Amino acid sequence: MKPTLCLLVASLMMNTAAAAQPVPPDVEKRPHTVKAPFGAERADEYYWLRDDTRKDPAMLAYLAAENRHVDALMAPLKPLEESLYGEIVGRIKQDDASVPYRERGYWYYSRYEAGKDYPVYARRKGDMQAPEEVLLDLNTMAEGKGYFSVGDMEVSQDNRLLAWAEDAVGRRQYTLRFKDLETGRVLDDVIEGVSPNVVWADDNRTLFYVENDPETLLTVRVKTHVLGTPASADRQVYEERDDSFYMGIGRTRDDRYITIGVESTVSSELRYTPAADPGAFTVLAARARDVEYDADHYDGRWVIRTNADGATNFKLMTAPEGASGRGQWQDWIAHDPQVLIEGFELFDGHTAIAERAEALERVRLLFADGRSEFVKADEPAYSMGLSTNPEPDSEWLRYTYTSLTTPATTYELNVNSGERRLLKQQPVIGYDPSLYQTERVWVTARDGARVPVSLVYRKGFKKDGSAALYQYAYGSYGMSMDPGFNQTVVSLLDRGMVYAIAHIRGGEEMGRGWYEDGKLLNKQNTFNDFIDVTRALVAQGWAAKDRVAASGGSAGGLLMGAVANQAPQDYRVMVAQVPFVDVVTTMLDASIPLTTNEYDEWGNPEQKRYYDYMLAYSPYDNVRAQAYPALFVGTGLWDSQVQYWEPAKWVARLRDLNTGTYPIVFRTNMEAGHGGKSGRFQRYRELAESYAFVLSQLDVAH
Template identity: 75%
Template sequence: MTLSSQIPATAADAVTATPPDAAKKPHVVRAPHGAHRNDEYYWLRDDTRKNPEMLAYLEAENAFVDAKMAPLKPLEDRVYDEIVGRIKQDDSSVPYRERGWWYYSRFETGQDYPIYARREGSMESAEQVMLDINAMAAGKDYFSVGDWAVTQDNRVLAWAEDDVGRRQYTVRFKDIATGEVYADRIEGVSPNLVWADDNRTVFYVENDPETLLTVRVKKHVLGTPTSDDVLVYEEHDDSFYMGIERTRDDRFVCIGVESTVSSEVRCTPAANPGEFTVLAPRERDVEYDADHLDGRWVIRTNAGGARNFKLMTAPSDATSREQWQEWIGHRDDVFIDGFELFDGFTAVGERSGGLERLSLLRGTPGQASPSSEYVKADEPAYSMGLETNSEPDSEWLRYSYTSLTTPATTYELDTRTGERRLLKQQPVIGYDTTQYVTERLWATARDGTRVPVSIVYKRGFEKNGKAALLQYAYGSYGSSMDPGFNLPVVSLLDRGMVYAIAHIRGGQEMGRSWYEDGKLLHKKNTFTDFIDVTDYLVQQGYAAKDRVAAYGGSAGGLLMGAVSNMAPEKYRVVLSQVPFVDVVTTMLDASIPLTTNEYDEWGNPEEKKYYDYMLTYSPYDNLRAQDYPAMFVGTGLWDSQVQYFEPAKYVARLRDLNTSSRPVLFRTNMEAGHGGKSGRFRRYRELAEMYAFTLDQLGVTPAAGMAPAAE
């Protein structure tokens, strides 16, 4: 039985609109070792985003989506209304205190963007609005503030804004008390700002205008021309990313550079910035990050074969690894994810058994006992992490907690007495956490590896093999997809669906080896893990074999493309957002943003062994004549991370080879980049469209008590 005959035709299937047919134009992509490939849709790449033929094709694809989705507009509207209806519109963040001021953000009813504000001394004082993003975004299709920083004397605000979505930011400045915006403008930078102690000097990271790589750190003195800005550091190895920050005790300004397999930190006194001194010279396969408090460095590193990382200490004047002393040793079963320094204790973020936890170490780093106590969790599958802890002299630890059933929650823990205070839980209108159930499962992959799975469904669900399932995963860069509350997913659960997160290799949920076993020449483990999790969930009765939807974005879109080629019969519908699907061509082109930074993630295809391996899984190169699932593919014209032309080419070639009658929809956001449209509501409109498509393809009926969407 073919995929196209398993479920009756849906509303989208019934629309007879003809999909666009992109022109084919001969083009050969060559590799340095002599290999070559034909790419008949290469012409869809236009770095200026102005080619009329290319734009006409994208608009035609959007029109095709509009036509196919027209019968589903009532369902889309209903899902959108459900999602937005759960949001408390006049919401605010938990305030935190820094240098005598309480900082927070808040939303107003009906507004898409936050207001950043503060109050002096207490939350009962008069509010000072620092940035009203709603006013700043007025009349713009896209707007984002990526970072902001206040001078040490609390007077001047610097912020980085982007009104295109390409993540090329402009830095602006204002006097917070008077509202005066200074004439200074710094363009072409990343959203990363740090003030020196003189309250006039700001450090920023300049991007390469073509590749968008972070290449130079400069300092700007407020009120002077940007042409006078001084270069303080330039990175010549284009496999490294760069960032700047102040240390925990505000004593140093530090520049951190990191590649996939190496890192380096250099710092200068914040009170009198001068030469940036290297804490320890970079070395391949040695990663470290560092923070400073109480006259010493604390360093998290994998040096010396500590695959899951360990903690070291060093004196303030350290300039080499020989001066580091071990504090918390390496453990095979515990991955050290990060740490936060306090005057009387250290909070350490760890991963064990595929879950996060926080441990508390008493005393001074390097002298404290390595024995620890753990912050307690309340559920079998959850996500826990450090929150904003702006004052190191506090005895209270703020941390976040969430699960697939528990909305985002901020707690404050008295580290002396163990008292726990609930500071805030994300308000979700009409949601009752007791009506939903989450589980932690373990699926066995084809090579015997046990893969953790987090799953959620509505109470009363019967594991009878009839339900529809949405399975999500990412599986790259060591990024862990922890089980947190997903407000839009409630609309699926209320309709009887099951939602699962597959914690596949390529992430770091199970430690560093989990990541290393899903990258480079082991990348296919990522894809087969996902397929094997699907098989497991179907076998265990969590889903019907012909009612499974798969969802991933960016590198998770690569995952979607790979599993669609490898096991199309296992998925009724595939949702792929900003997908990285043209792996070989992109990795051969060093002018494309992010390419050179990622040779240690995917491999450098200029080396034949990596080229040959990539070619075995690259979604665009492995499309072939077979029945594919229904697909919804999304991208942003201004995406700088995964360029729009990757999914555009992929869909064009897929249309040539797909033997299924299932719809393939390709939506391009013509105003946005990698993260989609800006604003808290606009992105839910895009998601509601994708959900409506999914519900239609899976034959999911309205939630209990709902009339059919067409009524």
């Protein structure tokens, strides 16, 4: 698009009071009261928009009307949206492939074919010059489907059979299927309603899987299926009766044991049985509130990562073969209040430990003789982590490295000689990293906490307070938003914008305490941090006060909703994808997927002190008569994590009370769930639309 035309389009969009602006739909109000167990009541006039079947004609008509409104409002920006999409997709090497890894004599990898949306999973026997064996071609499998995803796939121990979990709806209720890799025949065995998590026993006929509750989608039972028998004959080996726990299954590093792990926000429990002769499961250590652990087995011992005994940032312990109970655990790597241990990988003669210090990841190598050294990094803000290392007898460690300017890179390091090999760097067509700069800055929040912020911009940027800023954060569940390369952001940087990741409390960037300070009755710190980062960046000249965009999704969408209510004047435009905005109503309803698992994250609103605290920040409950920033809100009709009706209700109430003139748009993907549309290109269509909206609102030259 020519610059003059682009600016004209932007000015038209900015003039939101213009008579020609499309009128948003007006949805019906129906009286409804939401009651808490202790008697509190709240009016929810849009409660009726909830339809668990997704079939209510009035609800569907409303969502369709909102989509038509987005189409009409965004019509002048269609050339910009197409330009952005072309740029983003144009950076993708369409016939790309993953780094192959070796396991039990085969090299496994995935590859894309030019112009196709889905990967092909394949392997080669012995070396990469051997003939290719296609395991699954998702392009063929997805034909005729609006959504398709494979969540997990596992090859049997004798390399002959493949089990995989597929989802053709987007609701994360998977179907298990099986394939004979020698003949290519898909077997008749089919198991419905499962989690994407499967493990083979050593007999190569028995598969362990996790069954979901059909209503709540919680992981409730572990069962075994014997090939050739009906699913109705599958045997239950474990049932989790506490619905605040998630469940998963796996194999230990040495392949000796099959494990069942359960965990809540504040507690863990692992049980194990021999893979060669599965039977009764032994509990490694019984669950205890505020004690979390995960464990692996290798070289005749258990290695356990745990926060037991006050080890807030976790420590490593060991236990002998056949251990049962914490009384047999012995300290190995001591707790360090300045260093969070995030994970580990066991090898012959050394251990690789994934750590985090001062909001940066690192990998530490610990040798059998007590020596310790760090894998080196070259930039002030980066992300580093352990890669796929299936062979514990290897002297080569694979790890990944990326930054806001460095595309995702896979290295392997010889732990004995120090030799490093570059295996692959994400190809980004037309991208020159020397043109961009990344920085790490620190912002002092209102209570004195130092909040790290990762920044990236195109060189030549002038820090004079005139630029546009795109600020992103998440801030929940202890999930760290590390500064990794995002090729879509290049389209913002090339237009003079600054991109910032605010590492706010509620994540774990600064250790476990950073997470604890941003959940439950400390949740307001998450919102304060985000707002304080914005104000500091503007004060320091990184951006103009009236040219700030904010973005977040899921729990980050809750962040957007709370910030929009609490500091609307600090933002010109916001993007809230699949936002969790009706906190109290959702957390009062145990029938909604994930609710009971979340009590230790948000609080249980059946208790008045949590109810009152959550009600004080819940975005839907705190919409009031004030001028809101422009808002782009997105959801998926089949989302199983944040139900579509939360943003639908929120937008409807915003429309009622917003005194400002900036547009609020609400896009529902009618064929998608929490992660948006399937396929590698489809999600870029959605992203290009939200980017176009943001650029127009910030008056960024296109």
